[in-house]
Amino acid sequence: MGVGLHRQTVQVDKWRCDMDRNQMVRLLEDELWALGRAVGALRQQRSPRVPLPRPRVHALRLGAQTYSWPRVDPDGQGQYYRVWCAPLGVSYSLNDPRDVEGLAHELVEDAGEQPHQVVRCLRWLRRCRAWAQARAEGLDRHAAEILRQQERYVQELEGEIAMRILAMGFESPWIDHDRRQR
Numbered sequence: 001m002g003v004g005l006h007r008q009t010v011q012v013d014k015w016r017c018d019m020d021r022n023q024m025v026r027l028l029e030d031e032l033w034a035l036g037r038a039v040g041a042l043r044q045q046r047s048p049r050v051p052l053p054r055p056r057v058h059a060l061r062l063g064a065q066t067y068s069w070p071r072v073d074p075d076g077q078g079q080y081y082r083v084w085c086a087p088l089g090v091s092y093s094l095n096d097p098r099d100v101e102g103l104a105h106e107l108v109e110d111a112g113e114q115p116h117q118v119v120r121c122l123r124w125l126r127r128c129r130a131w132a133q134a135r136a137e138g139l140d141r142h143a144a145e146i147l148r149q150q151e152r153y154v155q156e157l158e159g160e161i162a163m164r165i166l167a168m169g170f171e172s173p174w175i176d177h178d179r180r181q182r
Contacts, residue, residue: 021108024118028104031125036094038132039080046143053135060124062110069128
């Protein structure tokens, strides 16, 4: 029964990152622009008009800084194009190239250029983008459902107009006279 476990000493070389700061910043910039595009799809005007969803704040803590998206006003309205940095009180716009670049630099700096912290930032931005994309798709479905529900009323109104035209003849104010003359 004297089987013993042999301990092996494994020497681990210190991990080195061959990725430089500029590459990390570029990755974050690309994700910030992707989030901006998702916000554009979310804020797009739909017909019929549907209300924007209540904002869900996504927060990321890096060191002493807390980044949150979207920025929420005191009245509860979400500024979807803004990323808020507390406690500095700085707001970054996802529409402004200088702000996007500045925010990417700040994120890399606050992450200490550590790859696992930068990956946390990427995952946070991807979660924000996924939320915005899902809400945009939900708004599209909502608008389509409203149109579907109103279709029978549109048909009823069109029928009513057709009956009035038939009852009044060609002198009906319901006829587009410009089209009739062609």
